[in-house]
Amino acid sequence: MRFLNNELQRLKEYSGIAEIGDIARRYFAMNAFDGILTMIGILMGNYAAQVEDATIVVSTGLATSIAMGISGLWGAYLTEAAERKRNLNTLEDYTLTDLSRSKVGRASRAAVIIVALIDGSAPLLASLVVLMPFLFSALLRDINLSYRLSLGMALAALSALGAFLGKLSKESVFLSSLKMIVAGLLSIALSHLLRVSR
Amino acid sequence: MGEIRRLVLDVLKPYEPSIVVLASQLSELPGIEAVNISIYEIDRKVENAKITLEGYDVVYEDVQRVIEENGGAVHSIDEVAAGKIIIEDAETLQDALR
Numbered sequence: 001m002r003f004l005n006n007e008l009q010r011l012k013e014y015s016g017i018a019e020i021g022d023i024a025r026r027y028f029a030m031n032a033f034d035g036i037l038t039m040i041g042i043l044m045g046n047y048a049a050q051v052e053d054a055t056i057v058v059s060t061g062l063a064t065s066i067a068m069g070i071s072g073l074w075g076a077y078l079t080e081a082a083e084r085k086r087n088l089n090t091l092e093d094y095t096l097t098d099l100s101r102s103k104v105g106r107a108s109r110a111a112v113i114i115v116a117l118i119d120g121s122a123p124l125l126a127s128l129v130v131l132m133p134f135l136f137s138a139l140l141r142d143i144n145l146s147y148r149l150s151l152g153m154a155l156a157a158l159s160a161l162g163a164f165l166g167k168l169s170k171e172s173v174f175l176s177s178l179k180m181i182v183a184g185l186l187s188i189a190l191s192h193l194l195r196v197s198r
Numbered sequence: 199m200g201e202i203r204r205l206v207l208d209v210l211k212p213y214e215p216s217i218v219v220l221a222s223q224l225s226e227l228p229g230i231e232a233v234n235i236s237i238y239e240i241d242r243k244v245e246n247a248k249i250t251l252e253g254y255d256v257v258y259e260d261v262q263r264v265i266e267e268n269g270g271a272v273h274s275i276d277e278v279a280a281g282k283i284i285i286e287d288a289e290t291l292q293d294a295l296r
Binding site: 013017018094095097103 | 210
């Protein structure tokens with residue numbers, strides 16, 4: 001327990017030094033949004049193709065979310081590592097010292113790992129939330145109900161994300177949620193044209 | 199060797215960790231009774247701090263380690279007082295003429 005407390009304290013300190021919180025929040029919101037909209041695309045694509053086998057929807061959805069997770073993890077790791085290294089180098093030029101072993105250097109390295117993990121897990125988690133009804137499709141039985149529930153989950157997740165951002169910016173939570181839902185509805189509507197045009 | 203009672207350092211440090219953290223950590227060192235840090239110049243990425251430490255046994259190496267651990271660099275040692283009591287620098291004729 002004491003070890004955990006110490007680690008949390010250290011993480012808090014690193015977060016203050018390397019401003020991990022701000023960037024992690026931004027990445028989380030951005031990538032969770034990407035994840036949800038991609039899942040809407042997957043759902044609508046499957047729906048347009050009249051896929052009635054839940055395992056196909058789940059496997060395409062999971063494969064896409066894994067790819068998104070890896071893309072987020074790798075992309076964020078490489079960009080953050082490069083950006084943080086550049087910042088540390090600049091700071092070292094100013095102080096004329098090697099900061100790699102100092103708290104600043106350690107915080108910078110921790111920031112890269114934490115941000116990459118958040119960037120990778122956000123779309124993965126968001127996708128899993130959206131796909132949830134298909135994971136229980138055996139219980140639901142009706143595949144159309146699974147599609148509807150999944151799209152509902154996607155809109156609910158978008159709304160929650162909007163509320164999170166609204167609370168963060170101290171704007172209207174309702175308005176912020178609405179903006180997110182509009183993006184989801186637009187995506188659903190445009191994808192629906194695929195089915196209509198068939 | 200006699201104990202250092204007061205140490206005044208000129209330090210260049212990044213904004214973070216803040217001087218609040220640095221002062222707190224320095225004050226936890228054994229032999230140190232009081233710490234004062236004041237910022238006298240702010241640059242784009244770093245700041246210059248005057249660090250004053252007083253105690254019954256200020257160990258410079260320990261102080262330097264904490265400063266470097268926090269990303270700072272000691273530019274100069276501006277004042278040292280050692281011995282049984284702390285004395286200020288004595289006024290000379292040159293000072294009076296200034």
